[in-house]
Amino acid sequence: MPGFIARRVAAGVALLFVISLLSYTLLSIPDLDVGRQLLGQGAAQDLVDARNAALGLDRPALVQYFGWLAGAVRGDFGTSWFTSENVLRAIGNRLPVTISLMLGVTLVTTVLSIGLGVWAGVRRGAVDKVVQVLAVAGYALPGFLVTLVIVLVFAVRLGWFPAIGYVGIGESFTGWLSTVTLPILSLSAGSVAGVAQQVRGSVIDVLRQDYVRTLRARGLPPWRIVLRHVLRNASAPALSVLGMQFVGLLGGAVLVEQIFGLPGLGSMTVGYTTRGDIPVIMALVMFTVIGVILINLLVDILIGWLNPKARLS
Structure with missing residues (x-):
């Protein structure tokens, strides 16, 4: 297992370097003339040039990147070009909001998808058909439409939850919830x-295996067979799908945070990207990639624990 984890960590570090280089290169292609944006259209050209030089924008893009990389390795992501705020402090103020969403979604998705998938795979019949219909609807319906319906029903019509705004968990747990x-x-x-459909298919495949029929012939209770044998062998594909779903959630969080007025990383990304604030954008990209790498590492570790053969792949 240590060697397995070391290979995954090494691959994650290499991926982090490649993505950071590509991101910085792509962000440097447009001529945004940051100095002009900061000083205004009426500013003298020599003042604009001096401002760009102070930000290091007069250097080649590759030199700028390695200068940024040297600071990032030390944990120094610089300051925002437009607000002069420390980048890590700005992200740290918004990170708890996005983490709350990601952890909440992961918990809800894991519990509901496993429950529905196992139920459908074991019971089949009408329950199975309902889960398949829900899976198709979940894929087909646009995310913004689902969000709009949820807001109209639970916030506007029923008034059970606020439509916009955010309360920190330190201020009030019930308000945060x-x-x-x-x-x-x-x-x-x-x-x-999506995950429930994957769990359902995996459970059905495992239930057809010979060893499951052997366990039934020995008289083991059905619930014990499902929980101790079927679920463990069927969970590896579901974990892979869950990891990919998490990556997609990072993109969906941008839309959701905008709609609900949440001060998270998604809304921050939109605001700073439109202005071309490279130090902030690069830090956001790195935090996102690190999050994806950690989630995939966790999924790989869990799959390797469930299926030792996967450690060799």
Whole structure:
């Protein structure tokens, strides 16, 4: 297992370097003239040039990148070009919001998808058909439409939850829970359907195996067969899908945070990207990639624990 984890970590570090280089290169292609944006259209050209030089924008893009990389390795992502705010502090203020959403969605998706998938795979019949219909609907319906319906029903019509705004968990737990419930439901709708379908298919495949019939012939209780044998062998494909769903959730969080007025990384990404604030954008890209790498590493470790053969692949 240590060698297995070391290979995954090494691959993650290499991926982080490649993505950072590509991201910085792509961000440097447009001539944004940051100095002009900061000083205004009426500023003298020599002042604009001096401002760009102070930001290091007069150097070649590759030199700028390695200068940024040297700071990033030390944990120094610089300051925002437009607000002069420390980048890590700005992200740290918004990170708890996005983490709340991601953890909530992961928890809801895991519990509901496993429950629905196992239920459909074991019971079959009408339950199986309902889960398949939900899976198709979850994939087919646009995310913004699902979010709109959830807001109209639970916030506008019923008034159970606020439509916009965010309360920190340190201020009020109930207030925090009420402000993240609808965003979590919006992000979970498609994920639950997709993972449940995968769990359902895996459970059906495992139930057809010879060793399951042997366990039944020995008189083991059905619930014990499902929980101790079927679920463990069927969970590896579901974990892979769950990991991919998490990556997609990072993109969906941008839309959801905008709709619900949440001060998270998604809304921050939109605001700073439109201005071309490279230090902030690069830090956001790195945090996103690190999150994806950690989730995939966790999924690989869990799959390797469930299926030792996967450690050799």
